[in-house]
Amino acid sequence: MTAQLIDGNALSKQLRTQVAARAQALQAKGITPGLAVVLVGDNPASQVYVRNKVKACEDAGLHSVLEKYEASMTEADLLARVEALNNDARIHGILVQLPLPAHIDAQKVIEAISPAKDVDGFHIASAGALMTGMKGFWPCTPYGCMKMLESIGYDLKGKHAVVIGRSNIVGKPMALMLLQKDATVTICHSRTPDLKALTLQADVIVAAVGKRQVLTADMVKPSAVVLDVGMNRNDEGKLCGDVDFDGVKEVASYITPVPGGVGPMTITMLLVNTLEAAETSATKAL
Ligand code: GUN
Numbered sequence: 001m002t003a004q005l006i007d008g009n010a011l012s013k014q015l016r017t018q019v020a021a022r023a024q025a026l027q028a029k030g031i032t033p034g035l036a037v038v039l040v041g042d043n044p045a046s047q048v049y050v051r052n053k054v055k056a057c058e059d060a061g062l063h064s065v066l067e068k069y070e071a072s073m074t075e076a077d078l079l080a081r082v083e084a085l086n087n088d089a090r091i092h093g094i095l096v097q098l099p100l101p102a103h104i105d106a107q108k109v110i111e112a113i114s115p116a117k118d119v120d121g122f123h124i125a126s127a128g129a130l131m132t133g134m135k136g137f138w139p140c141t142p143y144g145c146m147k148m149l150e151s152i153g154y155d156l157k158g159k160h161a162v163v164i165g166r167s168n169i170v171g172k173p174m175a176l177m178l179l180q181k182d183a184t185v186t187i188c189h190s191r192t193p194d195l196k197a198l199t200l201q202a203d204v205i206v207a208a209v210g211k212r213q214v215l216t217a218d219m220v221k222p223s224a225v226v227l228d229v230g231m232n233r234n235d236e237g238k239l240c241g242d243v244d245f246d247g248v249k250e251v252a253s254y255i256t257p258v259p260g261g262v263g264p265m266t267i268t269m270l271l272v273n274t275l276e277a278a279e280t281s282a283t284k285a286l
Contacts, residue, residue, distance in 0.1 A: 003226070003252040006148045012264040015147070016060050019271045023061040026278055033278030034063040035119065035270070036085045039077060040104065041071035044096045055093065056267045062274060063090065075104045079112050084253055087112040092281055093119030093274035099171075108223040116281070119273035122168065130176050137273050142174035144265025145206060145227050146181075154204075154225060156181035162199050164188045164215065164242070165208035170229055174206050195219070207242035217247035226252045229262050 001215035010284065023033050035057050044197045057064035067081065078096075085094045094117045100106045110118075117223060121139035129136025138146075149156065161183040165171035175185045188195050190209075199205055199219040207215045208229035220226060230242030241258030247253050256262055 003249045003255040004152075006152060006227075006254050006256045006261065007265045008144070008148065008256060008261040010147065011151050012268040015268050016056070016271060019062075019268075019275050022061045022275055022279070026275075026282060027061065029282060031278060031282050032061075032063045033093075033275050034065070034091045035095065035274045036065045036067065036088075036091045038067045038078070038081065038085075038094070038096045040069045040073050040097075041101050043099065043160070050097050050214040053267055053270060056271060057274070060271050065091065071101045073101075073104075075108070078104060078109055078127050082109060082112045086112075086117060091117065092093060093117055093270075094119050095270065109141070117277060119270060119277055121173070121273065127168070127173070128247075130173055133180060137277075138177065139169055139173045140269035140273065141170050141208075141229060141262060141266045142206075143269040144262055145174060145229070146177050147269065148227060148256060148262070148265060149204070149225070154227075154254075156183040156204070158182065158184070159203040159205040160184045160186070160201055161206070162186045162188060162202035163206045163208065164195065164199070165210075165229070167207075167208065170206075170208040175210065178204070178206075178218075208241050212240055213241060213244050214242040215248060215284070216244045217251050220248050220251045222251055223253040225249070225254045227256050227262060228258050230258060231263065 037050050037053055054066050085091050094113045096109055110122045113123055114121050118126050118137050121137040123247045126136045161178040163171050163175045166187055166189045175187050178185050186198055188198055196219045200221055202224055204225045206227045212232045226248055228241035228243040232240050234240045239259050
């Protein structure tokens with residue numbers, strides 16, 4: 001059997017068209033949704049990511065500001081920039097690209113972002129809202145994964161979902177989102193002794209480790225749904241995920257490719273969050 005692809009580019013196109021229409025409706029009321037993207041240092045991957053985020057904003061009719069700073073920027077100066085953006089009425093979403101240089105306390109910077117503008121969903125107020133099922137911004141990558149499951153009409157109720165990876169950005173929020181949809185969730189990580197024994201029981205697997213070939217065909221139950229969050233390079237320098245795509249696609253019922261899977265969805269959900277931040281602020285301003 002060959003799995004069906006969940007096409008992140010196609011789904012993103014659909015969702016971004018909806019974002020553009022909603023942005024236009026706000027525009028008609030004199031409000032342009034605005035995102036500030038802050039990049040500190042010259043991490044090459046981060047430079048590509050922020051460029052893509054800014055371009056996606058422009059394409060959807062959102063206003064975006066890219067602020068680039070030297071790696072030597074002090075923590076105090078960055079905190080001051082975040083505070084200025086918190087107070088800037090044209091900016092509805094603030095994204096500080098991670099990783100930050102080692103001399104800056106990333107969590108402290110994230111906590112300085114106003115929760116109303118935390119479109120990355122990394123602030124503890126956003127994390128707490130997700131944990132308790134209250135309204136708040138969801139981190140974009142796991143949110144995109146949920147949209148992908150929704151797009152295939154997948155009902156998570158009573159299903160066993162295995163998340164591989166426990167990061168604050170993907171693994172932990174992913175597990176909470178799956179739980180909220182009534183899945184039974186297992187979180188696996190580098191200290192899990194027998195990963196295969198667990199993944200073989202899974203109806204849904206999310207691989208979010210950042211390492212190639214973490215999930216191979218022998219670890220997947222026939223007809224499982226496999227979402228690949230990984231973004232790695234193979235020996236030929238080609239982009240690849242955490243999943244052995246060629247092997248696993250013969251076992252799974254659905255699979256996300258890399259590239260063209262979860263990656264574009266992350267940016268799409270950032271646009272959705274930014275738009276929602278602008279809509280909320282517009283309602284409050286009335
Ligand atoms: N670095 C890698 N992924 C992300 C993300 O989604 N948001 C931010 N701010 N930094 C990242």
